[in-house]
Amino acid sequence: MTDTTTAVHAEAVTTKGAVRGFWRGDPGAAEASAAFLGIPFAKAPVGALRFAAPEPVDPWEGVRDALEYGATAQRGDPGVTLIPEPSVPGESTLNVNVFTPAPGDADAALPVLVWIHGGGYFAGSPASPWYDGRAFNRDRVVTVSVGYRLGFVGFGHVEGAPENRGVRDWIAALEWVQENIRAFGGDPGRVTIAGQSAGGGAVLTLLGMPKAQHLFHGVWALSGATADVTPERARTLSAKIANSLGIPPTRAAFEAVDEDRLIEAQKAASDVRDMSALVEEGLGLGPAIDGDLIVRPTSDSLRAGVGADKPLVLGATDDEFSMALAGQEKKLRWIPLGLLLGKLGLAGPRRRRYLAANRDAVARGHAAVLGRLITDRMFKTAVVRTAEARGDAPTWVYRYAYAGSPFGSAVHCIDVPFWFDCLDSEVGIPALVGPNPPRALAEATHGAAVAFIRDGAAEWPAWSERPGAGRVFGGAASRPDVDPDAYAGVRPLL
Structure with a gap:
């Protein structure tokens, strides 16, 4: 200051x-x-x-x-x-x-x-x-x-x-x-x-x-x-x-x-x-x-049309709460995955569909799957339900996939310094986003926020017009910037 x-x-x-x-x-x-x-x-x-x-x-x-x-x-x-x-x-x-x-x-x-x-x-x-x-x-x-x-x-x-x-x-x-x-x-x-x-x-x-x-x-x-x-x-x-x-x-x-x-x-x-x-x-x-x-x-108020005249952008990071399981990877790997997921209410055919839809987390081990499930239950399913509750009201959805944090995944809060374009802050940046956060991602994220605040509309297709569509910030280069089914990974939970 x-x-x-x-x-x-x-x-x-x-x-x-x-x-x-x-x-x-x-x-x-x-x-x-x-x-x-x-x-x-x-x-x-x-x-x-x-x-x-x-x-x-x-x-x-x-x-x-x-x-x-x-x-x-x-x-x-x-x-x-x-x-x-x-x-x-x-x-x-x-x-x-x-x-x-x-x-x-x-x-x-x-x-x-x-x-x-x-x-x-x-x-x-x-x-x-x-x-x-x-x-x-x-x-x-x-x-x-x-x-x-x-x-x-x-x-x-x-x-x-x-x-x-x-x-x-x-x-x-x-x-x-x-x-x-x-x-x-x-x-x-x-x-x-x-x-x-x-x-x-x-x-x-x-x-x-x-x-x-x-x-x-x-x-x-x-x-x-x-x-x-x-x-x-x-x-x-x-x-x-x-x-x-x-x-x-x-x-x-x-x-x-x-x-x-x-x-x-x-x-x-x-x-x-x-x-x-x-x-x-x-x-x-x-x-x-x-x-x-x-x-x-x-959600009931939104479904009833309250706020329908207001444009809305909402989204979540891919692995909000994975960091809560940091350090438990070796311990959890010896516990059957079915047992771990069952304690969080996921079993049977629905569990199989969920694991198939989240192969990237499965490849990183049991702790990553548990962190993903907690994330999805607490945050990402809410994104889909909110977007669906809004119906035709102008709504844009995104996912934050940048995994450059020391936790190795897109954890809770990781999008905030990009959104505010404050990567040059003297406090706290490397601990959350790693030592070399991409400036281009800050420009894209912050630029999207500015455009919405200025114009009242986001720069990618609206969920309200193309249900399922969402922008992916910080994903792999091989992934499209706009995913036609950005929240496919949570479909088995809905």
Whole structure:
């Protein structure tokens, strides 16, 4: 990040007051970009506001510094992602970071990207250097990254408190964008929401919410993991956490528990050591069906036509969770493959069809097959079901096949630095994408994102017009760029 003590400052005026950011590069230069960090879009969610819906921030006088990342809801390092996502201490966690090539130019009317970070709905940070919008700014796209409440505070059921507080934070941030993005050179009528993993699930959840439709105009979901937690499951988890704390499951009781104790209780109650349970039941903390914001499972809303006017791009990596089995290859090779797959609910003729459709994973051994199956059950089948639920609504599908990671496969998160075109980042790149990631792949991936954000359409055939068709990013040179049946490998599971 630029040394803000010597950088040239930039200013913009929001509805709550003026903010001071800083330029990276000379103002007016072709690739110059201004950053405004930690701008609050709601009051700090502490005290009586801890389990409340987000409340508008109070106006301020003078010019407020936006020179450093604001506080994050993530505390410490949960160690759940290969993306560098630092925790920033503090209480005012409901803030946005804005990156723009045209600060203060209300007439620029540039397309806008709003990024919602992942992390399983309990971790992650908008302050990642990978989420810096510099490359998108270079391509004339204003970029916003969003902070929101995580874990039980953001998504747990609390008697006497509004449900889906984290979802309400997303909505409040998008409302802030609608009201303020012109001051940063953006067009509130051209907003694309995007995210990866839980962030991908977040944008799909918003796409299926009738009350959010006016806040965005396109969606890109990378490895989207929706939760759609049932009311019964939400209440059960709440009771489990309350019981471990020795309190009733009420708002007043939870408000009296300090942050560290609540996080530890949340971890203990939601720790899923049985991978088969995670595959079958999904995440226990996340957007929940509440009868208000989320009235039914996201796929049902999409099938009913909610969000049908919004263009959607979605996809997954080939082997999202193979890395979870890293180091177990020698152990697993001695266990019959049929037994291993049976524990994950795959047996009989369906198992034979699945293995035939995934010969590349079979050739790499039992651990690779298990990782592929977990990936397919949790992510890739959801891509197909979502695309099919959308019917004729404009939908484009892709697969990410680049296997240059140290894990030897296209693992979870590997597409993110290519999507943001941040391969030159000083943090974390080799550990995820290997020592020599292909620049051409970053240009293709990022270029596809820019084209969609700018034009509202992807550059390859739409699934909605040619069912099954999808673009393959980073595949072998012998493979076509567009595969007429990109998700053939998951057909036996559907």
